[in-house]
Amino acid sequence: MRETLTAYLLISPQMLGFLVVVLIPLIAVLVLSFTDSNLLAPDAQSVGLDNYQTMVSEDPAFWRSVVTTGIFAAGLVVINVAMSLFLALVLHRKLRGAQLFLALAFLPVVTSQAAWAIVWRFLLQGEGGTVNSLLSVFSITGPNWLFEAKPALAAVTVVAALKTVGLKAVIFLAALRSIPKEAVEAARLDGASEWQVHRRVILPLLAPTTLVVVIITLIGSFQVFDYIMLMTNGGPSHATTVLAFAIYQQGFELMRTGYASALAVVLFVITLGLVAVQWWARKKWVHSE
DSSP states (O other), rough: OOOHHHHHHHHOOOOOHIIIIIHHHHHHHHTTBBBOOOOOOOOOOOOOOOOHHHHHTTTTHOOOOOOOOHHHHHHHHHHHHHHHHHHHHHHHTTOHHHHHHHHHHHHHSOOHHHHHHHHHHHTTTTTTTTHHHHHTTTOOOOGGGSSSSSHHHHHHHHHHHHHHHHHHHHHHHHHHHHHHHHHHHHHHHOOOOHHHHHHIIEEEEETHHEEEEEEEHHHHHTTTHHHHHIIIITTTTTTTTTTHHHIIIIIIISOOOHHHHHHHHHHHHHHHHHHHHHHHHHHHHHHOO
């Protein structure tokens, strides 16, 4: 009994934090989603499923933000995971200067998201931006990145992906160093080429780590706000308005906290559903033996 009480005492700060910061706000958002709560009106009335019905049948901006969120999330996951894995594979070869390169790649991770977004906003300016100036050296005329619909979404996606490449590369690098050397050497003795070694031995053994990285990146992609707010403010023409930013607009610009809460619940359900699908599908491509 004494050991049990000691254990509960040790985990109580974490449990208290979970209740106050996560569980209670989550329940409050769920309750608010069934009301017409408004920051300008003190009294909130229950409206049942009206917020959800309005969202699905009367708000085209909702579906547009869902599609934008899906495109952004897919692009972020592919770019971030692919670059992180490639960087880890290169650094795993222990080339000269690899540690310095890893340190440089990790610098964006410790940089604040706000500073990272603001710097890239200036780099991606139309005529005077550094990116377009570099492209002009190769006789390429770059677009006005943040003021045209398609380039804006692509630019924000790449900027967000580059931010955490160093962190994910460290995770992949740790996994690479835990792979048994005997498995790789056996494949090479059997005549496997470098590509076959990576394709048939290394990548399958990295599957559990890849699953974790993909899930972390996916969850983060659905929560993106800083880059949208500081680089495009949801524009141009709502081309970069993802669900998380739409929640902010509804709750703190239009003061419709009830409707914003409904959007937040939908975002939570979508994220939970996608993570659950990945977790279920892991049996088909993740082999930890």
